[in-house]
Amino acid sequence: MSSEFLVVGAGLAGASAAWRLAQRGFSVTLVERDVPASERGSSHGSARIFRYAYPERVYVDLVGAGEPGWAELSALHGSDLVQRCGALDFGARRGPHGLAAVLASAGVEHELLSRDDARDRWPHIAFDTDVLLHRAGGVLDAESTVTTMVSAAQALGAEVLTGWPLRRLERTGAGFTAHAEDGRTLSAGRVVVAAGGWLPDLLGDLGLPSGFLAALPPLRVTEENAFHFPYRDGADEWPTLIHDRDEICVYALPGGRDAHFRGQKVAEFAAGRAIGSAAARTGRVDPANRERVVEHVRRFLPGLVPEPYAETTCLFTNTPTEDFVVDEADGVTVVSPCSGHGAKFAPVLGQLAADVALRAGSGAASVPDRFRVGSARA
Structure with missing residues (x-):
């Protein structure tokens, strides 16, 4: 299976990114290690x-x-x-x-x-x-927000795969091969990673430039x-x-x-x-x-x-400042808005992620500088 965008994580941020990218006409695959709005993540519940x-x-x-x-x-x-x-x-x-x-x-x-x-x-x-x-x-209502965004993305043609825990990304030509923990693979041109509390375990396996990783605030x-x-x-x-x-x-x-x-x-x-x-x-x-x-x-x-x-x-x-991270390096966009106050931004998070992933965007949905890693990349 190949798509223009692979989105990793079907919580509030990832579901929003998949929805907004699908709205812009891109082919999207959304993968989730459990189920959307899983109780094992940060986007479950109604309050x-x-x-x-x-x-x-x-x-x-x-x-x-x-x-x-x-x-x-x-x-x-x-x-x-x-x-x-x-x-x-x-x-x-x-x-x-x-x-x-x-x-x-x-x-x-x-x-x-x-x-x-x-x-x-x-x-x-x-x-x-x-x-x-x-x-x-x-x-x-966080859970209902996630399921609504996932359904909206699917209605626009997005593929949603549950029980699909990402293990690593491999750069292959002009895009990526994503490897699941059980050996399954997917290919995509670009990747958005919104893995919540699993992000620290993944950072070293996403093929991100060393300068980006060094400048990323500690999670x-x-x-x-x-x-x-x-x-x-x-x-x-x-x-x-x-x-x-x-x-x-x-x-x-x-x-x-x-x-x-x-x-x-x-x-x-x-x-x-x-x-x-x-x-x-x-x-x-x-x-x-x-x-x-x-x-x-x-x-x-x-x-x-x-x-x-x-x-x-x-x-x-x-992050130490409780600011979010929404930034891109070499085809991989990292989205981490889960500092205990990110849920209210759910609909706009996908706009920010899409703008960054496409290196575009202006106006209300442009990404605040404080969310960007902003470092020279090796």
Whole structure:
């Protein structure tokens, strides 16, 4: 089997790249070591925060650039993939006033509330600072987003192969031969690798130039913990939230299908243990992390019963700055947007990957310089 593009990884980034490349008329093969939106990766489940609030304007603008794509995908899915329940930001380290200034500069509707006013509006949350609210925030369904993009790519002619774990790329003439772990092969003219937490294991086997590899920021894969807490008095008026104080940064959101619609998904941000790659994931929840999150719920989320009824682990793949990597070298495009905040950019990630892979693109979908490796290549 030969195609113009081989896309490796059917999570949010890879599925988006396959969809966007197929939209541009290219023949595409999408391979996934498991199944799309696999629980072994970073794109499973129904509950991810969708928000505009960032301290850097580049991310705020990128969220806006993805809005047409969310509308397009929701139409294909048949219902909204983003539930706009609003988003709250508070805590001394979160800096709600600074975030509000960035949103104002970008023209994003928002509201600053005093701690007391916020407590009156949401008595089930114990605020400790002023609060930023932006109503365009909410919850996105990651799994349904992936399956919708995969189906859209297939409808445009893309081939999707599951149970196909890439082992290495071999340069062959003007293109590549991809070798699976079991010896199967595929050929393609160019390759997009969006392998998530497996990327560190693959980097040395992709035929990338040494200069590119040397300049690539280190990728740190961690096994994070998430907990589901039941509502004490019902699920009304629960926005998403990020509460960053000196001791801990916690995020919470309605848990959706992941929590059987019974409660909130609550987690400490980027506090998991380093595991090297997704292959080392254990599925074991850290008891110390559970204790910290339960104590935070007890103090600051009185609308929840501080006893988790479900818990799980998930994967983050972080660069030191939490910026993404979207760059190309000699026919191989590396896409790594899984630093715990990439899901909201799903529709635009494929545009960025396609632009880089084709060495083209301008306007809203052009790749921010901070995502490029930007080194002389050997």
